Amino acid sequence: MRIVLVDDERLARKELRALLGDFPDAEIVGEASHCAEALPLLKRTRPDLVFLDIEMPGGTGFDLLAQLTEPLPRVIFVTAYDAHALRAFEVNALDYLLKPIVPRRLAAAYRRAAGPAPTEEKSKTPPPLPSLGEDDQVLLRDEQHCVFVPVNLIRLLEGNGNHTRIVCEPREIEVYRTLVSFEERLPKSIFLRANRAQLVNRLFIRKVDPWFSGSLKATLTDGTEVEFSRRQAQLFRERMEL
Numbered sequence: 001m002r003i004v005l006v007d008d009e010r011l012a013r014k015e016l017r018a019l020l021g022d023f024p025d026a027e028i029v030g031e032a033s034h035c036a037e038a039l040p041l042l043k044r045t046r047p048d049l050v051f052l053d054i055e056m057p058g059g060t061g062f063d064l065l066a067q068l069t070e071p072l073p074r075v076i077f078v079t080a081y082d083a084h085a086l087r088a089f090e091v092n093a094l095d096y097l098l099k100p101i102v103p104r105r106l107a108a109a110y111r112r113a114a115g116p117a118p119t120e121e122k123s124k125t126p127p128p129l130p131s132l133g134e135d136d137q138v139l140l141r142d143e144q145h146c147v148f149v150p151v152n153l154i155r156l157l158e159g160n161g162n163h164t165r166i167v168c169e170p171r172e173i174e175v176y177r178t179l180v181s182f183e184e185r186l187p188k189s190i191f192l193r194a195n196r197a198q199l200v201n202r203l204f205i206r207k208v209d210p211w212f213s214g215s216l217k218a219t220l221t222d223g224t225e226v227e228f229s230r231r232q233a234q235l236f237r238e239r240m241e242l
Contacts (some may be wrong), residue, residue, distance in 0.1 A: 004045060005031045006038045006061070006079065007053040011177070012099065016078065019106055025114070037058035039067055045071050049113045054079045054088075065091060072112050081206055082148045083141055096139075096147065104135055134186050140166060140173050141166055147173070152190065155220060156197040157182055167224075192236060194218070195229045 003026055005013045013031050020026045029045045032038035034057050042050065042064075050073045052061040061077060062084075077088045080099040090098045095109035132138060137148045149168050156167040159179025166173050166182075183191070183199055194200050204220045208228075211217040216233040218226045228236055 001026050001027065001049055001110075001152075002045065002047040003028045003049045003051065004036075004042060004047040004073075005051050005206070006033075006056075006064070008033045008056040009053070012078070016101065019101060019103060020110075022103075022107075023110055023114075025109070031110070033057075035061075035064045035067075038064055042068060042073070048117050049074045049076065049094075051076050051078050054084050055081070062087065062091065076109050078115060085146055085148065089139075098137070099159070102135060104133060105137075108133075119203075132187060134187050134190055138185075140168075140175055147171075151186065152201070152203065154186075154191075155201050155204045155222070156224065156226065157186075157191075160195050192228075192239075193232055195232060198226055200226050208236075 002024070005016055005028060007013050007016070010033070011032075017031075020028065027048055030041045032041050033060045036058055052064070052075055054061040054077060061079075067070070067121065073093075075086070076095045076097060077093050078097045078099065082096075082098060085096050094113055097105055097109060103218065124205065130210045132151050134152050136151050138151055138154075140147055140149055149166075153169040154166060155169070157179060158167075159166045162176060162178055163174055164177055164179050166175065166183060176209055179199065180199065183193065186199070190201050190203055191199050192202055200218065200220070202221075206221050207219050209217045209219070211227060211233075214230040214233060216228040216236060218228060220226065
């Protein structure tokens with residue numbers, strides 16, 4: 001995996017170089033501190049992967065990508081700000097890492113980059129998205145907002161058809177995605193299915209009381225009450241009791 005680092009902060013490049021040292025097949029073939037320096041470097045080295053900052057002197061990472069010709073390298077944006085996340089994915093960035101870099105997030109992004117490039121036929125059916133960990137962040141987007149939220153701060157998810165209301169710290173957001181799609185990706189170590197319409201983060205459960213017909217009523221730290229169906233209550237007991 002031939003890699004180029006483009007970031008105007010020398011210490012940021014140094015840290016990223018050190019973190020990439022954990023991957024034996026990672027070969028860093030060049031570094032650049034701004035677009036004018038990066039453009040000839042990328043044309044000369046033709047790397048497989050570029051770790052790219054966004055805000056740099058003399059032009060943004062998006063400006064740099066606009067000047068490249070096919071075939072384009074895979075791109076992972078590395079930035080201190082989440083304001084450009086939506087645009088990053090619109091230009092088909094492989095991932096979007098926030099500084100300071102979490103090694104686990106870097107490892108997940110690198111594994112995706114090291115995977116085989118999709119063929120034209122396979123690309124018609126997108127591969128399943130990777131599972132999220134407790135320390136990851138998820139990009140949530142509605143009609144007005146695009147924000148990164150730490151997974152472990154999501155308190156409750158409520159599904160309503162093709163929409164899901166996500167209750168997190170310190171806000172709520174409704175997105176056009178099914179509850180099942182979130183359940184497939186969120187870490188099962190902390191997220192529990194309560195009933196057909198709700199997923200709850202066990203870290204926010206303050207107490208649990210017996211309820212009707214073998215069900216349970218959980219009270220969250222903010223006072224919200226969530227009813228576990230009879231079946232899910234049994235699974236909850238098996239999983240959480242000593």
